[in-house]
Each structure stands twice: as C-alpha cells, then as structure tokens.
Amino acid sequence: MKNKVIMLLWVSVILSMLISPLILSAENATADITVDTSNDIDSKVEKAYTCLTNSIDEKTCTSLSFEEKVFSLLAVDKCESQILSEAKNGECWPSSGCKLKSTAQAILALSNTGSETTKAESWLIAQNMTATDLDWFLEIESPEATSCKITYSGATYTILIGEDKKINTGAGTCLSLSEGRWWLKVSSTCFNQDIDVSCDKQFLTTLLYKKKTSSTIYVSEKATSGSAEGTTTERVSSYCFKQGSACDYEGSLWATLILNHLNYDITPYLPYLITMEEDNQKYLPQVFLYLVTSHSDYRNELLLKQKDKYWEESGDKFFDTALALYAFQYEEPIEKTESINWLLEVQGKDGCWQSNIRNTAFILYSVWPKSFYTPVDDPDASIDCTDAGYFCMSQMNCEGSILDAYSCSGVSKCCDKEFTLDLCADQGGEICNSNQECLAGSIVDSSDTKYGEVCCVSGRCDVPTEPVESDCVVYGGICRPNGCDDGEESTSDDCSFSTDSCCVKPTVTEKKKSYLWIWILLILILLVILALIFRDKLRPYWYQLKSKFSKTKPEEPKQGLPRMMPPSRMPFRAPPRRMLPPPQSRPGQRPQIATGQRPPLKRMPPVPQNKPSGEVDEVLKKLKEMGK
Numbered sequence: 001m002k003n004k005v006i007m008l009l010w011v012s013v014i015l016s017m018l019i020s021p022l023i024l025s026a027e028n029a030t031a032d033i034t035v036d037t038s039n040d041i042d043s044k045v046e047k048a049y050t051c052l053t054n055s056i057d058e059k060t061c062t063s064l065s066f067e068e069k070v071f072s073l074l075a076v077d078k079c080e081s082q083i084l085s086e087a088k089n090g091e092c093w094p095s096s097g098c099k100l101k102s103t104a105q106a107i108l109a110l111s112n113t114g115s116e117t118t119k120a121e122s123w124l125i126a127q128n129m130t131a132t133d134l135d136w137f138l139e140i141e142s143p144e145a146t147s148c149k150i151t152y153s154g155a156t157y158t159i160l161i162g163e164d165k166k167i168n169t170g171a172g173t174c175l176s177l178s179e180g181r182w183w184l185k186v187s188s189t190c191f192n193q194d195i196d197v198s199c200d201k202q203f204l205t206t207l208l209y210k211k212k213t214s215s216t217i218y219v220s221e222k223a224t225s226g227s228a229e230g231t232t233t234e235r236v237s238s239y240c241f242k243q244g245s246a247c248d249y250e251g252s253l254w255a256t257l258i259l260n261h262l263n264y265d266i267t268p269y270l271p272y273l274i275t276m277e278e279d280n281q282k283y284l285p286q287v288f289l290y291l292v293t294s295h296s297d298y299r300n301e302l303l304l305k306q307k308d309k310y311w312e313e314s315g316d317k318f319f320d321t322a323l324a325l326y327a328f329q330y331e332e333p334i335e336k337t338e339s340i341n342w343l344l345e346v347q348g349k350d351g352c353w354q355s356n357i358r359n360t361a362f363i364l365y366s367v368w369p370k371s372f373y374t375p376v377d378d379p380d381a382s383i384d385c386t387d388a389g390y391f392c393m394s395q396m397n398c399e400g401s402i403l404d405a406y407s408c409s410g411v412s413k414c415c416d417k418e419f420t421l422d423l424c425a426d427q428g429g430e431i432c433n434s435n436q437e438c439l440a441g442s443i444v445d446s447s448d449t450k451y452g453e454v455c456c457v458s459g460r461c462d463v464p465t466e467p468v469e470s471d472c473v474v475y476g477g478i479c480r481p482n483g484c485d486d487g488e489e490s491t492s493d494d495c496s497f498s499t500d501s502c503c504v505k506p507t508v509t510e511k512k513k514s515y516l517w518i519w520i521l522l523i524l525i526l527l528v529i530l531a532l533i534f535r536d537k538l539r540p541y542w543y544q545l546k547s548k549f550s551k552t553k554p555e556e557p558k559q560g561l562p563r564m565m566p567p568s569r570m571p572f573r574a575p576p577r578r579m580l581p582p583p584q585s586r587p588g589q590r591p592q593i594a595t596g597q598r599p600p601l602k603r604m605p606p607v608p609q610n611k612p613s614g615e616v617d618e619v620l621k622k623l624k625e626m627g628k
Contacts, residue, residue, distance in 0.1 A: 051351030100251025385414035
C-alpha cells in the first residue's frame with residue numbers, strides 16, 4: 001500500500017513538471033495575441049492610409065473624379081487646389097454644371113481646411129423653393145368649447161370649437177375645413193404669412209403636415225400655448241433645395257447637413273426631408289436626419305437597417321457603411337463595433353477597400369479620422385476638441401457654449417458641457433405609459449423613460465378616446481356648414497353644430513341582376529376540363545354507362561375462343577415470326593399448316609402480257625410434252 005502511494009506522488013510530480021511549462025506558454029501566448037490584436041488594428045489602419053495616399057499620388061488629383069477629390073481632401077488633406085479650380089465663379093461645383101450634392105460636399109471638405117466658402121454658401125441657400133408635395137394644417141386645441149378669432153392679411157374670421165374638438169367652419173380663403181373638421185387646412189398660396197389666433201378660453205396652437213399621398217400626420221416641434229384672450233402666431237415655412245425646377249431630395253439632404261454645420265437655420269427644410277424619407281431609403285436619410293435633429297427615432301431606424309455587419313441601401317455596401325458610421329463618430333453602439341470588425345476582415349491586401357479611392361477615403365474619414373486644420377486665429381489651441389477636455393456632439397445637444405476654436409470630426413461641434421439627459425420631472429413633465437398619449441403638450445427625451453414610455457411636457461397623459469360622432473355621421477350622413485351639395489338631400493339628423501345641415505346621398509334602388517347562368521357556365525367549363533384530364537380513368541365507366549342505354553345487347557363471346565382482354569395501356573408487340581421448314585408431303589396431299597400459324601399469303605398471278613403468237617404456240621407445245 002505504501003509503495004502505491006509513493007508511486008502516485010511521483011506520477012503527480014512528473015505530470016506537474018510537464019504541464020506547468022505548457023500553461024505558462026499558453027498564458028504568454030494569450031498575452032501576446034492580445035497585444036498583437038491591438039497592434040494589428042493600428043497597422044491595418046495605417047496600411048489603409050498609406051494605400052490611399054499612394055493611390056492618389058499614382059493617379060494624381062487631376063485625374064480623380066470629383067467625389068474622389070472631396071473625400072481625399074477630407075481623409076488625407078489632398079486635392080484642395082484641384083477642387084477650388086473646378087468651381088464655377090467660386091460659388092458652385094462642378095464648373096460644367098452646378099449641382100446641389102457636389103456643392104454641399106465641396107463646402108464640407110473646404111470648410112474643414114479653413115478655405116473661404118461664403119459665396120458657395122450663398123449660392124446653396126439661393127437654391128431653395130417651396131415644397132409643394134406637402135399639406136399643412138393649423139391645429140387649435142382647447143380643454144373646453146371656445147370661440148376663436150383668426151387674423152391674417154388684415155382680415156379677421158371667427159370660428160367655434162365644440163366640446164368634441166371639432167371646428168364649425170373655415171376661416172377665409174387661406175384656411176378651409178379639413179376632413180373630419182379637426183383642423184384647418186392651410187392653402188399653399190398663404191405660406192409664409194403670419195396667422196394670429198386668439199380664443200376666449202385657454203388654448204394651444206401648432207402646425208401639422210403630411211405628404212399629399214400619405215395618411216401619416218407629423219406634428220411640428222413648436223407648439224404655442226395661449227391664455228384666454230391671448231394671441232399666438234403661426235407661420236407655414238416649407239422649403240426644399242431644387243435642382244432645376246424640382247426638389248432634389250439627395251441634394252437637400254447634403255445641403256441641409258452642411259448648412260446646419262455652419263450654423264444656419266434649417267428648420268424650414270426638415271418637413272420636406274421627414275415626409276419624403278420613406279420614398280428615398282437608398283440615400284440612408286436617417287443618417288442626415290439624426291445628425292441634424294439628434295432624435296433617437298432616426299438613430300434606432302439607422303441601426304435596424306444594418307445587414308449582417310454592414311449597411312447596403314444604394315447597392316454599394318462600402319460607401320453605405322461609411323455613411324452610416326459617419327453618424328456615430330462619437331458614439332459606440334455594438335453595431336458600429338461589428339461593422340469595424342467586418343471592414344478589417346474584408347480589407348484588401350494592399351490596405352484599401354476594393355482599390356476604390358472614394359470608398360477607402362470615406363471609410364477612413366468616418367471611422368478613423370485625422371485632423372489637419374489648426375484655426376488661424378488661435379494657432380496655440382488644440383486641434384482636437386476631446387484632447388482639450390471638451391465634448392464633441394450635435395449642435396442641438398450642446399447645452400453650453402460652442403467652442404469654434406476647437407475642431408471635431410464630421411459635422412459635430414465642440415461643446416464645453418457634456419450632454420446629459422435630465423429626469424422627466426426635472427423638465428416639468430410626466431411620463432406617459434405605452435397605452436397613453438401626450439395630449440396638448442410636447443414630447444422630450446429624458447433619462448428615466450423606458451421602452452414605450454414618453455416624457456410629456458406642458459400637457460397631460462391620457463388614454464386616447466374615440467371621438468363622439470353626431471347622429472348625422474352615425475347614420476351615414478355628412479354635416480355641411482353651407483347647405484347640401486348638388487345630388488344630396490337634407491335630413492333631420494342632428495349635427496355637432498346646430499347651424500350645420502345633415503346631408504345624405506339619395507339611395508337608388510336598382511334591379512338586382514342574376515349571375516346564376518354565369519356560375520352554371522363556369523361549373524360546366526370546369527367539369528369539361530376535369531373530364532379531359534381524367535379521360536383515361538373515366539373511359540371504362542363511360543362504356544358501362546353506354547351499354548346500359550344501348551338497344552342491342554353486346555354479343556357473348558363464343559365457346560372455345562379466348563375471352564378478349566380488356567384494353568390496357570401496354571404497347572402492342574407482334575409475336576416473333578417462326579420459320580418452318582417446307583413440309584414433306586406426298587403427291588396429291590394438301591400441305592399441313594402448323595397450329596397457330598398463319599397460312600402463307602397467296603400472291604396474285606401476274607397480269608399476262610400480250611406476246612407474239614409464235615411464242616405462245618411454242619409454250620403450249622412444251623406444256624403438252626410435259627403432260628405426257
């Protein structure tokens with residue numbers, strides 16, 4: 001027993017000595033791998049920058065496309081002079097024909113280098129036009145029935161708002177009743193006019209808008225509340241950027257982005273971009289809308305569009321991925337990490353992505369940007385905002401001061417105060433549950449809301465209720481303030497306003513048409529088709545049915561003869577022909593025929609031909625001699 005214990009101890013010691021070096025080497029290898037991974041990412045990024053620089057130098061800036069020059073300037077500070085030389089009168093690009101997107105991209109790239117872009121900015125703003133594809137509505141809310149006066153263009157109109165929130169009449173040529181009477185529709189001829197509203201009870205006004213061909217209603221960010229006998233002012237400003245004589249959605253996205261970066265008011269352009277978003281998904285509008293509004297809805301939509309570690313809406317997954325990551329330069333969602341890992345996996349051996357200068361430059365600028373510009377008025381300032389201890393963020397999220405002397409990548413601004421969300425209560429609001437709506441108020445972001453909840457400020461949370469319909473509407477009528485239209489009849493059913501008329505269309509009794517014969521014809525056609533398809537299976541039944549109604553009985557098979565086999569689908573094969581030797585028969589005896597064999601066919605004697613009489617006599621003579 002003692003020897004066994006000693007043996008086990010020796011075995012344990014030997015195994016420990018053998019395994020310990022392996023464990024230590026594995027730990028060292030793991031540590032080496034971790035270090036190598038970090039170094040590998042940096043080396044791949046530097047390799048990409050080297051590849052991009054070499055590719056630009058090899059092709060030269062003059063031979064690059066315009067977009068290649070723009071993103072080369074953004075990524076590696078090259079081709080600036082070539083971009084400036086391609087401007088038309090120094091205000092738009094390209095010189096062969098000014099375009100919104102190209103001009104906006106040029107302004108973005110040149111502004112990062114400190115070049116003068118004032119003329120180009122003025123040209124860009126001058127390309128605005130009224131967006132005519134939108135419908136606008138004026139909403140007037142009050143917790144109780146009220147009388148309101150609406151004034152515009154020097155004229156005043158009075159309307160009544162009932163307890164059911166419906167409006168009794170329009171207000172002049174600019175404001176007509178909308179369907180359902182909940183709002184006043186603003187005529188496009190009255191855009192950019194001040195509309196003053198005053199009510200005898202507490203009220204709130206705001207503007208609503210929608211695409212003409214859509215039923216989705218959007219609420220403006222601005223909502224103005226007024227006390228009894230107070231006055232609010234609303235003004236419809238709806239613009240887009242045009243290319244030629246029509247709105248250009250992609251150009252409007254880029255123009256709005258750069259103008260917002262340069263501190264211009266881009267509010268009038270947002271309704272057009274928001275309502276047309278659904279029809280222009282190939283441009284990834286969520287990127288631009290999130291950058292200019294900071295709304296979490298657009299952020300979430302953009303993240304949900306990621307397809308297996310990358311984005312692809314336009315057909316170019318490298319450009320689309322770079323564009324999507326451009327919105328998250330100072331954020332670290334998990335989707336961004338996945339896309340970066342994917343980019344490093346598919347990176348070319350030369351360091352570029354698909355040897356494409358534009359895409360490689362945009363990827364580097366969006367994910368691993370470098371700064372090349374030091375402000376002229378403050379050369380001692382740090383180039384990078386975050387290195388100086390400040391915070392890069394959207395201009396709308398900066399609650400402190402914007403520090404123009406410090407730079408951030410992309411269109412972000414350097415802010416001296418970190419962005420934090422306040423509690424809903426600290427903002428004077430209340431949290432509405434998922435089954436509630438924020439009525440007569442505005443929705444803001446807060447740090448304590450959960451999924452499905454919203455923070456409602458200057459309003460109340462309430463469960464939406466179905467609107468109370470008048471008797472006229474319940475019975476299929478329409479309440480009209482100015483009498484019934486042609487072809488309608490007035491009824492005695494009550495409307496929400498006593499001055500309205502309940503109008504219905506007269507019912508016309510029409511003689512019902514019978515379509516029975518059509519159904520019968522269709523059934524017969526179907527039966528014929530089925531009969532043709534299954535004709536082989538139906539043939540025996542048809543023969544049986546036919547024999548029942550036949551006047552003559554079918555003949556019985558004769559005795560001794562084999563019964564006829566029923567018809568089958570087997571192909572007929574002729575029995576092999578058997579050759580028999582010539583029978584040995586005696587003279588005068590009839591040759592025997594083998595049972596089952598068919599007698600040989602007799603050949604027709606040849607037709608005698610007329611021969612000369614001499615030959616005939618000679619033949620007859622020979623026959624007589626043979627007969628002797």
